[in-house]
Amino acid sequence: MDRTTSKPIADDLIRPLFQTSIWFYAIMLASGTVVACGFAAWGYQIWNGIGVSGKRWPTFWALYLTNFVFWIGISHAGTLISAILRLVNAGWRRPVTRCAEVITVFALSIGALFPIIHLGRPWLAFWLFPYPSDRDIWPNFRSPLAWDFFAINTYLTGSLLFLLLPMIPDFALVRDRSTGLRRRIYGTLALGWRGTSKEWNRLESAMQIMAIAILPVAVSVHTIVSFDFSMANVPMWHSTIFGPYFVAGAIFSGIAALILAMAALRKALHLEKYLLPLHFDNLGKLLLLMSILWGYFVFAERLTVWYGNEPHEMAVFWATQRGAYAPFYWTMVICNFVIPLGLLANPYTRNITGCVIASCGVVVGMWLERFLIVVPSLTHKQLPYSWGTYEPTPVELTIMAATFAGMILLYTLFAKFVPIISIWELKAGLPSRLDPATLSEERLLSTRLDTEEFGPELSMPRGKQ
Amino acid sequence: MKAVYGLYNDPHVAQQAVDNLRAAGVADADITVISSEPFDHFEFGHRDAKTAMPWVAVAAGAAGLVLTYYLLGAGQRAWPLVTSGMPIVPLWSNLIIIFEMTMLSAILATVVYLFAATGLPGRAGKMYDPEVSDGYILVGVEDPKDPARLEPALAIAGGRVKKVES
Numbered sequence: 218m219d220r221t222t223s224k225p226i227a228d229d230l231i232r233p234l235f236q237t238s239i240w241f242y243a244i245m246l247a248s249g250t251v252v253a254c255g256f257a258a259w260g261y262q263i264w265n266g267i268g269v270s271g272k273r274w275p276t277f278w279a280l281y282l283t284n285f286v287f288w289i290g291i292s293h294a295g296t297l298i299s300a301i302l303r304l305v306n307a308g309w310r311r312p313v314t315r316c317a318e319v320i321t322v323f324a325l326s327i328g329a330l331f332p333i334i335h336l337g338r339p340w341l342a343f344w345l346f347p348y349p350s351d352r353d354i355w356p357n358f359r360s361p362l363a364w365d366f367f368a369i370n371t372y373l374t375g376s377l378l379f380l381l382l383p384m385i386p387d388f389a390l391v392r393d394r395s396t397g398l399r400r401r402i403y404g405t406l407a408l409g410w411r412g413t414s415k416e417w418n419r420l421e422s423a424m425q426i427m428a429i430a431i432l433p434v435a436v437s438v439h440t441i442v443s444f445d446f447s448m449a450n451v452p453m454w455h456s457t458i459f460g461p462y463f464v465a466g467a468i469f470s471g472i473a474a475l476i477l478a479m480a481a482l483r484k485a486l487h488l489e490k491y492l493l494p495l496h497f498d499n500l501g502k503l504l505l506l507m508s509i510l511w512g513y514f515v516f517a518e519r520l521t522v523w524y525g526n527e528p529h530e531m532a533v534f535w536a537t538q539r540g541a542y543a544p545f546y547w548t549m550v551i552c553n554f555v556i557p558l559g560l561l562a563n564p565y566t567r568n569i570t571g572c573v574i575a576s577c578g579v580v581v582g583m584w585l586e587r588f589l590i591v592v593p594s595l596t597h598k599q600l601p602y603s604w605g606t607y608e609p610t611p612v613e614l615t616i617m618a619a620t621f622a623g624m625i626l627l628y629t630l631f632a633k634f635v636p637i638i639s640i641w642e643l644k645a646g647l648p649s650r651l652d653p654a655t656l657s658e659e660r661l662l663s664t665r666l667d668t669e670e671f672g673p674e675l676s677m678p679r680g681k682q
Numbered sequence: 683m684k685a686v687y688g689l690y691n692d693p694h695v696a697q698q699a700v701d702n703l704r705a706a707g708v709a710d711a712d713i714t715v716i717s718s719e720p721f722d723h724f725e726f727g728h729r730d731a732k733t734a735m736p737w738v739a740v741a742a743g744a745a746g747l748v749l750t751y752y753l754l755g756a757g758q759r760a761w762p763l764v765t766s767g768m769p770i771v772p773l774w775s776n777l778i779i780i781f782e783m784t785m786l787s788a789i790l791a792t793v794v795y796l797f798a799a800t801g802l803p804g805r806a807g808k809m810y811d812p813e814v815s816d817g818y819i820l821v822g823v824e825d826p827k828d829p830a831r832l833e834p835a836l837a838i839a840g841g842r843v844k845k846v847e848s
Contacts, residue, residue, distance in 0.1 A: 223719065223817040358754060359765050359775045367782040375789045382793070385802075390718060393815035408803035411810050415730035416800045417720035422735045423796040427789055430739070434785045441778060644719040 223644045227390060230636045230643075233486050234391060240485060241633060248626040255619020258612045259334060267337030269612050276595045276607040281335040284617055286587045287470070288328030289369070289442050290463070291580075294471030294478075295321030296376040297435035298503075300428035309499055311646040312491045312638045316482060317475045318380040319637075323627045324474070325373045327620045332365070334616060361444040368434075368441040375431045382423060385410045386641045439467040451594050452530045453522060462514040466583060469507035469553070473579035476500050478628065480573045482637055491638055494569060501572040504579065505561035512554045529599040542593050545585050552582025685809040685846040686829040687714075687822020688836035693721050695840050696819040700726045702835035708823055714809055716820040726821075738795045739788040746787025750780045809846065 262269050272279050295317035302310035333342045345366060356363050389407035392400055443463035446454040483492040522530050537546040556578040560571040596605050690696040703713050721727035755771045762770045809824045826832055836843045
């Protein structure tokens with residue numbers, strides 16, 4: 218065991234920071250154009266008023282709130298999954314965590330934009346903030362929207378720190394291998410990190426504590442987002458199951474987004490040696506589990522409504538089962554349940570391609586689920602005089618497309634300037650770095666199997682540490 | 683800063699260098715080990731492992747809890763809002779904000795403690811060698827009283843000894 222085992226890893230993972238392919242510029246141009254269109258559409262909405270969106274009485278929560286819930290759900294890809302895997306000491310997490318944590322930070326930031334876009338007058342967004350004012354308006358802390366403010370900001374702050382702290386040693390590594398302006402920038406970002414035993418011990422302790430703290434925060438965030446709905450007396454919203462149902466859905470869509478991001482990174486940055494089929498297999502199993510859990514929640518929710526047979530709830534129920542929203546509903550069921558079950562339950566199709574196809578389905582299906590929660594209930598309120606229709610306008614659709622492009626843009630930029638896999642964590646998890654006394658016979662065997670397949674030292678052990 | 687240190691490409695040799703320095707009479711607190719990754723399964727990786735960080739996080743969380751409880755209550759009493767028959771200071775819904783602020787306090791305190799304990803940001807005037815980023819492990823002593831006496835302790839198989847005199 219010597220430095221020759223770890224230097225190639227650092228070289229490999231830093232390479233994208235120093236070399237830029239034509240694809241980087243192509244992605245920047247394409248996604249940047251869509252983002253620019255999104256800003257133009259938002260500007261158009263600000264200039265002409267919120268009426269240019271499709272929001273009409275009684276559907277005042279529409280595509281913007283659908284996307285808000287969707288992106289907050291996607292944000293559960295990162296910090297939550299990373300924290301769980303860190304706490305259970307899953308060795309295979311090491312190449313995955315940073316890819317996941319980045320999704321959280323960007324998805325949360327994008328999600329948090331939607332309430333501001335939804336306001337119509339974004340310059341008054343500060344009215345949402347809980348601060349004592351001389352307008353004699355004090356925020357109502359009993360409002361779920363005030364809870365959102367606290368939950369999302371806590372999760373965003375925690376996730377940002379959870380992402381940034383382990384990046385410091387990698388910034389130091391890039392600093393030492395750079396020259397000129399790049400060296401100065403990464404030197405500043407590295408905060409003077411040297412890598413003393415004390416620094417490593419404190420960093421690992423901090424990560425452990427933050428993992429413990431951030432887990433309940435992550436669960437609370439989507440529970441509180443679900444309270445935005447379940448605290449309202451609207452058909453099919455006022456449900457006690459919404460908290461866990463939303464959390465399960467968020468983790469579900471988060472894992473799907475993570476698989477898609479990992480597959481794209483693996484291909485684009487040639488990370489085949491680090492993002493192994495094993496990682497997709499493990500995440501595929503998690504996705505399968507969440508798909509079954511999601512199916513269970515949907516069944517429990519629908520059965521309770523159907524059995525209760527409340528007229529105003531049944532109006533929404535039938536609108537989604539065989540009415541105007543039925544095509545969306547059944548597409549959602551196919552995308553979220555049938556496709557993942559078919560592809561991921563079978564070990565032969567639970568490969569990278571299978572996981573990517575299932576994940577594409579889940580992302581589409583979960584977006585539809587958010588839409589089906591928001592819109593049909595608002596268009597079918599208790600009394601028929603308050604029924605209405607909703608049709609998204611090009612402004613809303615453009616802004617929505619821009620957020621997806623924005624995610625791609627931000628993620629690509631991040632992968633260009635920061636090692637997308639935590640180098641020090643990956644090196645620390647190499648089989649040769651682990652204490653042989655703690656390795657089980659099965660683990661040693663699996664390590665050898667991986668070594669045969671992927672080359673010495675660059676392989677990750679199969680299974681947990 | 684004056685320093686004498688060795689660079690090793692094998693953690694076993696680095697551990698030997700640490701043991702040699704101790705045998706040469708250097709106090710544990712004066713020995714610096716720098717690496718580009720944590721070495722949890724070597725004794726030198728466990729030096730300075732004891733920390734009050736978990737207790738600081740718990741204390742900060744508790745402080746955040748108490749502070750938010752009182753701030754929320756005080757704010758709600760100062761600007762009383764009647765909302766659908768709920769009490770002016772409703773504990774059920776306040777618990778959500780109290781919980782978030784408790785966790786945020788614990789997280790922020792952890793990060794502040796991390797920076798305070800490690801002296802980050804800033805490494806000016808401290809012993810360091812960029813070769814650490816290539817995978818070498820640095821074992822050395824800052825401001826040694828007698829550098830010449832320590833060089834043999836560091837000059838072991840596979841190690842390169844360097845001196846800094848500035």
